[in-house]
Amino acid sequence: MRTMDADVVVIGGGATGAGVVRDVAMRGFSAVLLDKADLGQGTTGRYHGLLHSGGRYVVSDPESATECAEENEIVTRIHADAVEKTGGLFVVTPDDPMEFSDQWTEGATKSKVPWTEISTAEALRREPRLNPGIKRAFAVHDGTVDGWQMVWGAAHSAEDHGAKVLTYTAVTEIIREGDQVTAVIAHDLKNDEQVTITTRFVINTAGPWAGRIADLVGCHDVEVVPGRGIMIAMNHRLVNTVVNRCIYPADGDILVPVHTVSIIGTTDVKADDPQRLAIPRNEVQQMFDSGEALIPGFREARAVHAWAGARPLFKDKRVAATDTRHMSRGMSILDHGTRDGVQGIVSIIGGKLTTYRLMAKNVVDVMCDQLGESRPCTTADEAVPGSADGHTYVITHRLRENEKARATHLEVKPKATDVAVAAKAGRTPSHAAIDDQIICECELMSRKMLTDLLAEQPDATLDDLRRQLRLGMGPCQGGFCSMRATGVALEDGGIDIERATGLLRLFLKNRWIGLWPILYGEQVRQTALDDWIFQGTFDVEHLPVPESEVEL
Amino acid sequence: MGVIEETFAGHEVARASLDNCVKCTICETVCPVAKANPLFTGPKYNGPQAERFRDGASVDHSLQWCDFCGICTLNCPQGVKIAELNEQAATRMKEQNGFPLRDRIIPETNLEGMFLSPVAPVANWALGLRPLRVVIEKVIKIHRDAPMPTAHTETLAKWLKHRTKTDIKPTKGPVVFFQGCAGGYFETETSKKSIEVLEHLGYEVFVPKQSCCGLAKQSNGLFKGATKDILNLCDNLLKFGNELPVVSSSGSCIGMVKHEAHEVIGVDDPRLANVSVRSRDFCEFLMEEYRAGRLDASEFKEIDLTVPYHQPCQVKSQGMGFPAVQLMELIPGVKVIESNEPCCGIAGTYGLKAERYDTAQKIGKGVFEHMQNYNEGVGVCDTETCRWQIAKSSGVKIVHPVWLLHHALGLSDNLLK
Numbered sequence: 001m002r003t004m005d006a007d008v009v010v011i012g013g014g015a016t017g018a019g020v021v022r023d024v025a026m027r028g029f030s031a032v033l034l035d036k037a038d039l040g041q042g043t044t045g046r047y048h049g050l051l052h053s054g055g056r057y058v059v060s061d062p063e064s065a066t067e068c069a070e071e072n073e074i075v076t077r078i079h080a081d082a083v084e085k086t087g088g089l090f091v092v093t094p095d096d097p098m099e100f101s102d103q104w105t106e107g108a109t110k111s112k113v114p115w116t117e118i119s120t121a122e123a124l125r126r127e128p129r130l131n132p133g134i135k136r137a138f139a140v141h142d143g144t145v146d147g148w149q150m151v152w153g154a155a156h157s158a159e160d161h162g163a164k165v166l167t168y169t170a171v172t173e174i175i176r177e178g179d180q181v182t183a184v185i186a187h188d189l190k191n192d193e194q195v196t197i198t199t200r201f202v203i204n205t206a207g208p209w210a211g212r213i214a215d216l217v218g219c220h221d222v223e224v225v226p227g228r229g230i231m232i233a234m235n236h237r238l239v240n241t242v243v244n245r246c247i248y249p250a251d252g253d254i255l256v257p258v259h260t261v262s263i264i265g266t267t268d269v270k271a272d273d274p275q276r277l278a279i280p281r282n283e284v285q286q287m288f289d290s291g292e293a294l295i296p297g298f299r300e301a302r303a304v305h306a307w308a309g310a311r312p313l314f315k316d317k318r319v320a321a322t323d324t325r326h327m328s329r330g331m332s333i334l335d336h337g338t339r340d341g342v343q344g345i346v347s348i349i350g351g352k353l354t355t356y357r358l359m360a361k362n363v364v365d366v367m368c369d370q371l372g373e374s375r376p377c378t379t380a381d382e383a384v385p386g387s388a389d390g391h392t393y394v395i396t397h398r399l400r401e402n403e404k405a406r407a408t409h410l411e412v413k414p415k416a417t418d419v420a421v422a423a424k425a426g427r428t429p430s431h432a433a434i435d436d437q438i439i440c441e442c443e444l445m446s447r448k449m450l451t452d453l454l455a456e457q458p459d460a461t462l463d464d465l466r467r468q469l470r471l472g473m474g475p476c477q478g479g480f481c482s483m484r485a486t487g488v489a490l491e492d493g494g495i496d497i498e499r500a501t502g503l504l505r506l507f508l509k510n511r512w513i514g515l516w517p518i519l520y521g522e523q524v525r526q527t528a529l530d531d532w533i534f535q536g537t538f539d540v541e542h543l544p545v546p547e548s549e550v551e552l
Numbered sequence: 553m554g555v556i557e558e559t560f561a562g563h564e565v566a567r568a569s570l571d572n573c574v575k576c577t578i579c580e581t582v583c584p585v586a587k588a589n590p591l592f593t594g595p596k597y598n599g600p601q602a603e604r605f606r607d608g609a610s611v612d613h614s615l616q617w618c619d620f621c622g623i624c625t626l627n628c629p630q631g632v633k634i635a636e637l638n639e640q641a642a643t644r645m646k647e648q649n650g651f652p653l654r655d656r657i658i659p660e661t662n663l664e665g666m667f668l669s670p671v672a673p674v675a676n677w678a679l680g681l682r683p684l685r686v687v688i689e690k691v692i693k694i695h696r697d698a699p700m701p702t703a704h705t706e707t708l709a710k711w712l713k714h715r716t717k718t719d720i721k722p723t724k725g726p727v728v729f730f731q732g733c734a735g736g737y738f739e740t741e742t743s744k745k746s747i748e749v750l751e752h753l754g755y756e757v758f759v760p761k762q763s764c765c766g767l768a769k770q771s772n773g774l775f776k777g778a779t780k781d782i783l784n785l786c787d788n789l790l791k792f793g794n795e796l797p798v799v800s801s802s803g804s805c806i807g808m809v810k811h812e813a814h815e816v817i818g819v820d821d822p823r824l825a826n827v828s829v830r831s832r833d834f835c836e837f838l839m840e841e842y843r844a845g846r847l848d849a850s851e852f853k854e855i856d857l858t859v860p861y862h863q864p865c866q867v868k869s870q871g872m873g874f875p876a877v878q879l880m881e882l883i884p885g886v887k888v889i890e891s892n893e894p895c896c897g898i899a900g901t902y903g904l905k906a907e908r909y910d911t912a913q914k915i916g917k918g919v920f921e922h923m924q925n926y927n928e929g930v931g932v933c934d935t936e937t938c939r940w941q942i943a944k945s946s947g948v949k950i951v952h953p954v955w956l957l958h959h960a961l962g963l964s965d966n967l968l969k
């Protein structure tokens with residue numbers, strides 16, 4: 001059993017939790033962030049990657065639109081390495097009414113979302129695959145953001161300010177003395193160890209799981225409705241700017257270029273359990289139909305992976321619980337002191353990834369009020385580690401690094417020690433390796449990237465590494481890289497054969513979840529080839545069964 | 553927003569084909585450049601993989617080593633336009649980073665012929681001078697040992713004007729003969745023999761005044777100039793109507809007309825569409841005629857000869873099998889041994905360049921050895937620059953397949969002249 005002490009315990013390592021722990025740490029509180037899984041494994045990692053300009057909400061929710069416009073600028077600044085300034089377009093497709101576009105321009109101006117109308121010819125010049133029948137087009141400041149990169153950036157920043165981040169540590173109990181929260185007890189799942197953290201304040205940022213956390217401290221009926229949305233990643237960037245349908249927010253109306261793929265999303269259906277989210281066939285078809293409206297021939301393009309995420313929406317009794325899109329999008333901050341008579345805990349539910357920093361600020365402001373402390377928020381003023389130079393991400397990034405290494409290879413002189421060794425042996429010294437071996441070819445992830453992260457996180461699963469390095473996220477979906485990564489982990493990562501087998505099997509199992517729903521066209525060929533490799537060459541189903549299967 | 557999308561219509565097609573890639577790596581195993589030079593990252597890496605990372609400014613460097621032989625596209629079992637993607641990206645890279653002066657000079661094949669032919673003896677003598685070649689290498693980076701063509705005072709056009717007209721009455725339909733720049737100025741013997749063979753077999757041969765197909769410009773990344781050239785050529789060929797077969801003994805130039813201009817550059821013009829579908833490689837044309845019962849092989853007299861043959865990459869990429877092998881083996885006594893090698897290394901103009909010469913020689917090593925091992929005084933290859941490269945590096949005389957036919961039909965006493 002371990003014991004720790006912190007001013008604040010933050011429960012839930014999604015964007016909100018990472019934002020909150022960073023915020024409190026920057027205000028000088030000692031803090032611990034807990035998550036039962038990896039950072040950004042829930043809602044944060046399961047979205048389409050859009051950094052909103054606000055354009056989407058100018059009619060349906062003008063306040064959110066204004067917040068998005070402001071936060072977009074801040075996030076781009078403080079998380080430069082996670083953000084790509086792709087720009088965005090709102091287009092009226094031949095199927096959409098023209099009237100809405102007038103409401104849209106009026107709303108955009110009112111909510112201070114920067115926009116310009118461009119000719120349809122100009123829109124088609126910028127994005128040649130767009131539906132040539134579009135009737136109107138507006139350019140906005142949409143961008144894309146890698147949710148995992150952003151969350152890890154915030155977490156690293158928090159750590160730099162003294163916070164502790166504990167992943168795979170599930171909260172089991174919240175201790176009260178009278179009406180005051182005094183400690184959190186959690187279970188370190190990887191080391192099978194109990195952790196007790198004495199504290200004076202808990203911030204519940206568990207997203208779709210927030211109700212369960214509140215239950216632990218006796219605050220009941222915090223009903224969070226998981227709004228399930230599916231997304232599909234297409235094999236390459238069919239567009240290089242975010243393309244939105246200029247309609248009242250609906251399903252499948254956004255196509256977002258993130259990293260090497262373009263993501264179509266999303267649906268919105270009430271789910272029962274955020275842990276088990278289906279990817280129904282009809283919704284997959286619905287996404288492809290929506291894609292066709294934006295990009296003719298969309299169905300013929302290759303889909304590589306599908307996934308579902310759960311929006312945490314705090315149930316508002318005014319709307320029916322099945323219509324999750326029209327529930328309050330804004331965040332809800334629950335003060336359990338006035339609501340339930342429990343002091344030292346607040347919950348924050350809902351919100352958008354784009355406004356994660358603002359949400360964190362607001363909830364920490366509430367906490368400071370309750371604690372009677374006056375410490376201003378500084379999260380907008382300082383870039384997270386890795387983003388200080390202000391260079392935003394560009395798609396060519398990894399290719400550029402590799403190409404540069406090759407182009408300058410011959411200019412790099414062999415090491416003096418190598419020259420001496422070679423001279424002794426009477427041969428010419430060899431150059432260093434031309435470049436770092438590429439382990440994941442689709443996503444250009446090198447061996448060094450993998451071994452460096454493994455050294456930092458030795459008990460990581462391949463999925464943990466994937467979220468930070470994009471291992472196995474390209475067209476072959478791990479077909480060629482997962483066994484390489486497993487081999488490297490065995491050679492350099494200090495794991496044994498049993499764990500290596502377990503890691504590989506777990507990774508393949510998880511990849512399959514996102515492959516089944518989209519098995520058509522080119523991805524079938526890939527999946528068949530991958531399956532032959534794993535069944536035929538590795539006989540992966542009949543490897544020795546370990547005593548306990550790797551699950552974490 | 554990539555500039556490529558605006559510049560080359562062909563890029564959309566090639567880019568869409570990357571969806572077919574299953575990462576099988578077959579292209580990498582057949583790539584002759586990757587084997588010869590480790591600085592080349594290989595066709596899969598540069599093609600379907602790197603393409604997913606491209607937008608806006610070019611960050612490519614290693615593509616400078618690709619010789620655009622097209623072996624990757626030819627071998628891809630999934631239909632990925634790998635070589636096309638690579639050539640388009642390389643062009644984008646050069647447009648951004650600048651073209652060396654040399655790469656603008658070399659593709660002016662027509663001008664070179666026009667200037668060198670009138671002073672052929674002097675030009676040939678000068679290009680054989682070591683000190684001059686060293687100077688050329690230093691100044692414009694054309695390797696001192698790279699093969700150079702032989703200029704002739706009598707160009708094909710002059711020969712056509714002054715030759716004694718054949719008295720054979722045409723018994724078969726007319727054809728248009730496309731000679732190519734090299735066929736007009738340097739490889740005139742091959743053009744003459746081709747025309748004579750066609751006429752002897754009963755075809756009426758029209759030789760329009762013609763211009764460069766733009767292939768050398770295309771492979772040097774000068775897509776705009778190449779587009780102008782290919783359409784200009786189409787106009788010239790269209791002067792003889794829009795139905796006659798276009799036959800060429802310039803194996804690579806006809807490939808430009810058939811598919812490269814459209815698939816690599818993305819030229820989408822009805823004139824090209826019309827000319828390309830009726831364009832035939834010389835051997836391909838005669839084998840089609842043979843299969844249709846219009847070519848009587850019994851006329852060929854026996855030649856007791858084993859010839860090593862190399863099918864150039866640019867002929868392979870036309871996807872028509874080995875018509876030259878089949879045609880030559882219609883001659884009694886002729887046994888053809890194919891090189892089974894991807895590329896001789898010249899790849900048009902690649903192997904001329906000083907910094908690529910060594911790589912090119914390594915690429916072609918198997919071809920050179922093949923010619924050395926199996927020749928009985930002559931080897932065969934379909935395209936001009938490949939013949940120059942192979943002859944120079946192997947020391948074996950290399951001729952077009954038509955030379956054997958010409959001899960077998962009794963039109964020349966000496967196979968090698």
